[in-house]
Amino acid sequence: xxxxxxxxxxxxxxxxxxxxxxxxILWLLRHGKVRTKDFKNQIKGSNEKMIIExxxxxxxxxxxxKREYDVYPKKTEYVLTEKGKDLLPIxxxxxxxxxxxYVK
Amino acid sequence: xxxxxxxxxxxxxxxxxxxxxxxxILWLLRHGKVRTKDFKNQIKGSNEKMIIExxxxxxxxxxxxKREYDVYPKKTEYVLTEKGKDLLPIxxxxxxxxxxxYVK
DNA sequence: CCGTATCCTCTGCGATACTG
DNA sequence: CAGTATCGCAGAGGATACGG
Numbered sequence: 001x002x003x004x005x006x007x008x009x010x011x012x013x014x015x016x017x018x019x020x021x022x023x024x025i026l027w028l029l030r031h032g033k034v035r036t037k038d039f040k041n042q043i044k045g046s047n048e049k050m051i052i053e054x055x056x057x058x059x060x061x062x063x064x065x066k067r068e069y070d071v072y073p074k075k076t077e078y079v080l081t082e083k084g085k086d087l088l089p090i091x092x093x094x095x096x097x098x099x100x101x102y103v104k
Numbered sequence: 105x106x107x108x109x110x111x112x113x114x115x116x117x118x119x120x121x122x123x124x125x126x127x128x129i130l131w132l133l134r135h136g137k138v139r140t141k142d143f144k145n146q147i148k149g150s151n152e153k154m155i156i157e158x159x160x161x162x163x164x165x166x167x168x169x170k171r172e173y174d175v176y177p178k179k180t181e182y183v184l185t186e187k188g189k190d191l192l193p194i195x196x197x198x199x200x201x202x203x204x205x206y207v208k
Numbered sequence: 209c210c211g212t213a214t215c216c217t218c219t220g221c222g223a224t225a226c227t228g
Numbered sequence: 229c230a231g232t233a234t235c236g237c238a239g240a241g242g243a244t245a246c247g248g
Contacts, residue, residue, distance in 0.1 A: 005149045006148065006149065007148045008199065014127045017118060018124065021241095023114055043111055045111075047242065049241090050242070052212085068210095074209050076211090086205075093193055094117035094194060095117070101187060123220085140230060152230085153221090153222075156230080179229075
């Protein structure tokens with residue numbers, strides 16, 4: 001709908017990474033599927049609403065996919081798509097950088 | 105001052121990249137010093153205030169440094185610090201990713 | 209267990225105008 | 229040319245409560 005002027009492709013990747021909880025969600029998914037409650041337990045300082053909101057955003061962007069199982073209680077899992085997996089090398093560098101400069 | 109709970113070092117790097125114009129500013133600095141007006145000319149969709157604001161933020165975070173020359177008209181240049189240069193590999197991957205998925 | 213609906217706060221962003 | 233000062237707004241982020 002709305003056309004954005006951008007200087008270079010960098011900005012498009014930046015937009016994904018700019019949302020506060022997307023990075024950590026993708027990171028937790030690097031080894032395979034994760035359940036909703038596990039995100040809740042493992043992500044400090046967030047809350048359920050924010051996590052679900054970001055999960056939906058990531059689905060829209062086709063970075064992750066949802067798997068629902070019709071059991072009781074309800075069970076839902078998320079996995080990375082190829083597009084999502086392609087982000088992992090970036091996240092790994094971000095992790096190293098964070099360790100290098102911000103962890104004593 | 106304010107202690108933040110975080111899940112992993114990733115989040116600290118994420119915080120830098122989350123600001124809208126930092127990434128493109130650092131990117132323009134990858135080949136050496138850049139003058140204020142050149143940022144203005146080369147960054148589409150932004151404005152002077154935002155750029156200066158982000159430049160100051162990057163100085164606080166010690167990712168760039170300022171060089172002022174006392175001439176008329178005034179001349180100012182910015183350069184990457186080591187900490188800033190260490191971010192370049194990440195930006196390169198972000199650039200490739202952006203090209204791969206968002207440029208036809 | 210999973211997700212939605214409100215409501216409210218705060219700040220990032222942008223436009224504009226002005227100073228050295 | 230470089231930088232500051234105002235003002236305003238939209239939307240991200242967060243707390244809480246409810247529904248399937």
